[in-house]
Amino acid sequence: MNKLKFIAQIVFFALFLVNNFFISLAVAESTDLVAKGRDIFVNETFAGNGRTCSTCHRLDNNHTIDPKYIATLPDSDPLFVAENNPALAELEKPQLLRQFGLILANLDGFDKPGVLRGVPHLFALKTSMTPEAEFEGTQVKHALGWSADGSPDDGSLRQFTVGAITQHFPKTLNRKSGVDFRLPTNEELDALEAYMLSLGRSEELDLDSMFFSSPIVQKGRELFHSKEKGTGQCKGCHLNAGANSSSSLQNGNRDTGVENMPNNLLKLVWKPTPIDGGFGQEEKTECGFSKKETCYGNREFNMTTLVEAADTAPFFHNNSVNTIEEAVAFYNSNAFHQSAGANPADPKDPKSVCERCIHLEPTQVTAIALFLRTLNAMENIRSSNQLEQALEDLSKIDRQEQIRLAMAETLDAIEVLEGGSIIPNPKSVKLLHEALKIEKKALNSRYKMDALTIISEAINLKKLANDLLLAPTKN
Numbered sequence: 001m002n003k004l005k006f007i008a009q010i011v012f013f014a015l016f017l018v019n020n021f022f023i024s025l026a027v028a029e030s031t032d033l034v035a036k037g038r039d040i041f042v043n044e045t046f047a048g049n050g051r052t053c054s055t056c057h058r059l060d061n062n063h064t065i066d067p068k069y070i071a072t073l074p075d076s077d078p079l080f081v082a083e084n085n086p087a088l089a090e091l092e093k094p095q096l097l098r099q100f101g102l103i104l105a106n107l108d109g110f111d112k113p114g115v116l117r118g119v120p121h122l123f124a125l126k127t128s129m130t131p132e133a134e135f136e137g138t139q140v141k142h143a144l145g146w147s148a149d150g151s152p153d154d155g156s157l158r159q160f161t162v163g164a165i166t167q168h169f170p171k172t173l174n175r176k177s178g179v180d181f182r183l184p185t186n187e188e189l190d191a192l193e194a195y196m197l198s199l200g201r202s203e204e205l206d207l208d209s210m211f212f213s214s215p216i217v218q219k220g221r222e223l224f225h226s227k228e229k230g231t232g233q234c235k236g237c238h239l240n241a242g243a244n245s246s247s248s249l250q251n252g253n254r255d256t257g258v259e260n261m262p263n264n265l266l267k268l269v270w271k272p273t274p275i276d277g278g279f280g281q282e283e284k285t286e287c288g289f290s291k292k293e294t295c296y297g298n299r300e301f302n303m304t305t306l307v308e309a310a311d312t313a314p315f316f317h318n319n320s321v322n323t324i325e326e327a328v329a330f331y332n333s334n335a336f337h338q339s340a341g342a343n344p345a346d347p348k349d350p351k352s353v354c355e356r357c358i359h360l361e362p363t364q365v366t367a368i369a370l371f372l373r374t375l376n377a378m379e380n381i382r383s384s385n386q387l388e389q390a391l392e393d394l395s396k397i398d399r400q401e402q403i404r405l406a407m408a409e410t411l412d413a414i415e416v417l418e419g420g421s422i423i424p425n426p427k428s429v430k431l432l433h434e435a436l437k438i439e440k441k442a443l444n445s446r447y448k449m450d451a452l453t454i455i456s457e458a459i460n461l462k463k464l465a466n467d468l469l470l471a472p473t474k475n
C-alpha cells in the first residue's frame with residue numbers, strides 16, 4: 001500500500017516536472033516570438049523605401065510620433081522620403097507631416113485622395129480592438145486604426161502589417177509587391193502580431209473601485225465616469241477610460257463631429273486637405289464645417305483608450321487639438337453637440353435638447369484633464385517598472401537600451417503630471433524626479449549587479465509615487 005502510494009507520488013511528481021517543462025518551453029517560445037517581432041518592427045524595411053514600422057511608431061515615444069519628436073530628426077530620416085525622393089513626392093504632405101505629425105493614408109482606396117491621420121500608440125491593443133456587433137458583415141475582424149477599418153483583407157491585427165507595408169513602405173507609387181516592396185512571410189506576421197500584443201496594458205482598469213488622494217482628481221473621476229446629465233458623460237464611450245462602450249462592452253465607432261470644427265487648422269496650412277469621412281468608402285457630399293465638401297465614409301471614428309492619451313498629444317484622428325484639456329473641452333462644442341454621438345433632438349439646432357449636450361465649466365474640464373493625466377502617469381510608472389524588473393538576463397547593450405525606454409516612461413509621467421500647471425500631487429512629482437536621477441546613474445554603471453541594485457531603488461520610489469496618487473477609499 002505504502003509502496004504503491006510512493007510510486008504514485010513519484011509518477012505524479014514526474015508528470016508535474018514534464019508539465020512544467022512544457023509550460024516553460026511555451027513561455028520561452030512566446031518571449032522569443034515577441035523579441036523576434038520587435039527586431040522586425042525596428043529593423044525590417046521589407047525591401048521598400050527604407051522605412052520600418054518604428055519610423056512612425058517610435059519605441060522611445062510611446063510607439064507614436066508627434067511634431068515635437070519630428071523636429072529633432074535629421075532631414076535624411078526615412079520618415080521624410082517624400083521630401084527626398086521625387087518618385088515619392090506624393091506619398092506625404094510634408095507641411096502637415098512636420099507641423100501636425102500627420103501621415104497620408106489611402107483608407108478610401110488608392111484611387112481616392114488619401115486622408116491625413118495621426119499615428120496611434122500601439123498600447124493596450126488587447127483591450128481595445130474587439131469590435132462591436134455593428135461590424136458584423138464587414139471586413140472588420142479587429143477594430144484598428146482611427147476608423148476601425150485600417151486593416152486590409154480579413155481586417156485583423158495580423159493583416160494590418162500587409163496594409164502598412166503597402167501604404168508606407170513602397171519605392172514608387174505603383175505599389176507593386178515584389179517590385180516596390182516585399183510582402184511579409186507568415187512567420188514575420190506571427191512575430192509582429194505577438195510583439196504588438198505585448199505592448200502596454202493587457203487589462204482594463206476598474207475605475208469605480210479606484211479612489212484618488214487628490215479631491216480634484218477624485219472629482220475628475222466622478223465627472224468622467226458617469227452617464228448622468230450634468231457630468232462629462234464620458235463613461236458611455238470610454239468605459240474605465242478605455243476604448244469600449246459601457247453598453248456593449250466592446251470597441252465601437254461613433255460620429256462625434258471632430259471634422260466639423262470651424263477653422264479647420266489643417267486647411268489653414270494646406271487648403272486642399274480632404275475631409276476625412278471615417279469608416280467605409282461611401283461617397284458623401286455634405287461634409288465638413290461648410291457641409292459642402294465631399295468625403296468618403298459614414299463619419300464614424302473608432303473609440304480610443306484614454307489611459308494612454310495624455311502623453312500622446314496632439315489629439316483626435318487628425319491631431320487637431322493641442323492639449324488634453326482642449327480635447328476634453330471639445331465635448332462642449334457645437335461640432336460635438338450637432339453630431340450623432342451627442343444624440344441631438346434636432347441636429348441643426350445646437351441648443352435643442354440632446355441626450356449628451358455635455359456642458360463642462362472650465363474648472364470641470366481641468367478636473368477631468370487632471371484625472372486623465374493622473375491615470376496616464378500611473379500607467380507610465382507601471383510600464384517603466386515592468387521594463388526595469390526584466391533587466392536580469394539582458395546583455396549590457398540591451399540592458400542600457402531597456403533602461404533608456406524605462407526612463408522615457410518615467411519622464412512622461414513627470415511631464416504629464418507637471419503639464420497641467422496645477423499639480424495636485426507634488427510629492428509624487430518630486431519622487432519621480434528622484435527616480436529619474438537614479439535611473440541615469442544605473443544607465444551609466446558598468447557592472448550588472450550595481451545597475452540592478454541602483455535600479456531597485458528607482459522602482460521603489462516610483463511605486464511610492466504611484467501609491468501617493470491613490471486613496472484607499474473616498475476622502
Ligand code: HEC
Nearest residue numbers: 052053056103117118119120144145146150160161164168
Ligand atoms: C509612415 C508612418 C507609419 C509607418 C511606417 C507605420 N505606421 Fe502604423 N500607423 C500609422 C498611421 C497614420 C496609423 C493610423 C491608420 C488609420 O487610422 O487607419 C497607424 C496605425 C497602426 C495600427 C493600428 C493601431 C490602433 O490602435 O488601432 C497598427 C496595429 C499599426 N499601425 C502597425 C504598424 C506596423 C506593424 C507597421 C510596420 C509594418 C507600421 N504600422 C508602420 C503610421 C505608420
Ligand code: HEC
Nearest residue numbers: 232234237254258301302303309315316317327328331341
Ligand atoms: C459618443 C461617444 C463618445 C463620448 C460620449 C465621449 N467620447 Fe471621447 N472619443 C470618442 C471617439 C469616437 C473618439 C475618436 C474621435 C476622433 O478621433 O475623431 C474619442 C476621442 C477622445 C480623445 C482623444 C484621444 C486621442 O488619443 O487622440 C479624448 C481625450 C477623449 N475622447 C476624451 C473624452 C472625454 C473627456 C469625454 C467626456 C467629456 C468623452 N471623450 C466622451 C467617443 C466619445
